[in-house]
Amino acid sequence: MTASQKYDFLIVGSGMYGASLARLLTDCGCRVLVVEKREHIAGNVYTEFIDGICVHVYGPHIFHTDNESVWNFVNRFARFNEFINQPCANYHGEFYSLPFNMNTFREMWGVTDPDEARAIIYEQIIAAGFGGSEESEEASRQPANLEEQAISLVGTDIYNKLIKGYTEKQWGKRCSELPASIIRRIPVRYEYNNNYFDDRYQGIPEKGYTEMISCMLDGIDVKTGIDYLDAEYRKMLDNVAGHVVFSGQIDEFYGYCYGPLEYRGLRFESERLDSTHQFQDRAVVNYTDRETPWLRITEHKHFTDFAPESSDTDITIITRDYPAEWKPGDIAFYPVNDEVSRDRYLRYLALAEAEDRVSFGGRLGCYRYYDMDDVIAEAMDDAEELIKSRCSD
Ligand SMILES: Cc1cc2nc3c(=O)[nH]c(=O)nc-3n(C[C@H](O)[C@H](O)[C@H](O)COP(=O)(O)OP(=O)(O)OC[C@H]3O[C@@H](n4cnc5c(N)ncnc54)[C@H](O)[C@@H]3O)c2cc1C
Numbered sequence: 001m002t003a004s005q006k007y008d009f010l011i012v013g014s015g016m017y018g019a020s021l022a023r024l025l026t027d028c029g030c031r032v033l034v035v036e037k038r039e040h041i042a043g044n045v046y047t048e049f050i051d052g053i054c055v056h057v058y059g060p061h062i063f064h065t066d067n068e069s070v071w072n073f074v075n076r077f078a079r080f081n082e083f084i085n086q087p088c089a090n091y092h093g094e095f096y097s098l099p100f101n102m103n104t105f106r107e108m109w110g111v112t113d114p115d116e117a118r119a120i121i122y123e124q125i126i127a128a129g130f131g132g133s134e135e136s137e138e139a140s141r142q143p144a145n146l147e148e149q150a151i152s153l154v155g156t157d158i159y160n161k162l163i164k165g166y167t168e169k170q171w172g173k174r175c176s177e178l179p180a181s182i183i184r185r186i187p188v189r190y191e192y193n194n195n196y197f198d199d200r201y202q203g204i205p206e207k208g209y210t211e212m213i214s215c216m217l218d219g220i221d222v223k224t225g226i227d228y229l230d231a232e233y234r235k236m237l238d239n240v241a242g243h244v245v246f247s248g249q250i251d252e253f254y255g256y257c258y259g260p261l262e263y264r265g266l267r268f269e270s271e272r273l274d275s276t277h278q279f280q281d282r283a284v285v286n287y288t289d290r291e292t293p294w295l296r297i298t299e300h301k302h303f304t305d306f307a308p309e310s311s312d313t314d315i316t317i318i319t320r321d322y323p324a325e326w327k328p329g330d331i332a333f334y335p336v337n338d339e340v341s342r343d344r345y346l347r348y349l350a351l352a353e354a355e356d357r358v359s360f361g362g363r364l365g366c367y368r369y370y371d372m373d374d375v376i377a378e379a380m381d382d383a384e385e386l387i388k389s390r391c392s393d
Pocket of ligand 1: 012013014015016017018035036037038043044045058059061062063064226228229230247248266333334361362363364370371372373375
């Protein structure tokens with residue numbers, strides 16, 4: 001850092017990663033500036049209160065973690081309710097519990113005994129020409145694509161009704177054209193348990209994520225509506241801090257010099273329903289058939305059912321998430337991580353590793369599908385590294 005620099009660190013992006021890192025560095029006595037290109041803080045976890053309902057503007061976000069340090073950290077900035085995620089699937093009007101568990105198998109085949117469910121799944125796996133994942137170590141043939149991989153793990157009924165259509169919509173490709181490696185395992189529970197996550201800690205900040213991120217950034221300089229990659233801003237910003245941490249897209253940072261990485265987009269359509277106390281009985285319903293154009297419907301008031309002011313009204317807000325192609329300039333929601341993009345990312349990573357004043361973090365900086373707790377854990381590690389390198393300068 002030079003005498004003219006007002007800040008030790010410039011953090012680009014005020015999402016869960018950038019805000020966590022900003023807090024951790026500030027707590028260690030560093031001077032931090034956060035810039036954000038959107039007009040609001042919080043990145044994709046941004047929530048907004050509309051008619052007393054906490055709306056998850058960029059898709060439903062449920063905080064879940066097994067990491068105690070991360071849980072303690074977020075609890076400094078918000079009180080979490082006890083929301084448990086129990087989504088279900090709607091397949092052409094038939095409802096199935098998720099994740100796949102004894103409730104799903106009862107709904108699908110009318111069985112109540114775990115051994116009967118195991119036997120049905122196993123029979124279907126064998127009939128499809130695979131050896132089965134539990135009973136036999138050796139598969140009779142190797143799954144050549146995602147479709148075969150899924151069938152080799154859960155059989156044809158679950159695949160056809162609950163995996164195929166949803167996955168094809170989400171990725172914009174047929175399952176038979178997607179690599180088997182996208183699915184390594186499919187959790188199947190032979191017990192009655194609709195809790196989507198296995199983690200010890202789970203919940204939603206009672207006042208929403210925006211309020212939580214705002215508390216995290218308390219006392220830190222934050223400027224919204226500033227695109228760091230805009231040449232004019234960049235010239236100015238590069239002089240205000242000794243080190244830049246970039247949590248936007250790594251390919252965009254390098255001007256897509258090796259070509260863009262592949263991402264999937266999403267389009268959200270929200271609707272306010274008057275005179276409707278409740279549209280559906282839970283927060284998230286996935287539409288798993290190929291024909292329904294949306295992936296899921298979120299009814300936001302269920303996230304904060306514990307807050308009476310949002311659940312007692314006869315107004316509700318729902319959002320349909322539609323799959324979307326991504327092109328440079330759009331918000332990148334999911335890294336596709338196929339072979340081409342993976343190779344390309346490694347080339348960008350080599351450029352990143354040669355930088356001494358810039359580092360990358362978060363979901364887009366690392367081109368990885370990270371959950372919220374993952375990016376906070378990453379921010380914790382990065383803060384430690386950055387402080388160490390600052391002390392040795
Ligand atoms: C639909 C959906 C649902 C999800 N649900 C869950 C869930 O239930 N539970 C869970 O744990 N995780 C969930 N996730 C993952 C979660 O959203 C991410 O882990 C988290 O948001 C990553 O935070 P981040 O800070 O890395 O990225 P982001 O939130 O994307 O933040 C990056 C920020 O950088 C800003 N930025 C980018 N480029 C620039 C630039 N040039 N100049 C200035 N600012 C810039 C962006 O505007 C953005 O605000 C979900 C993700 C999606 C897409």
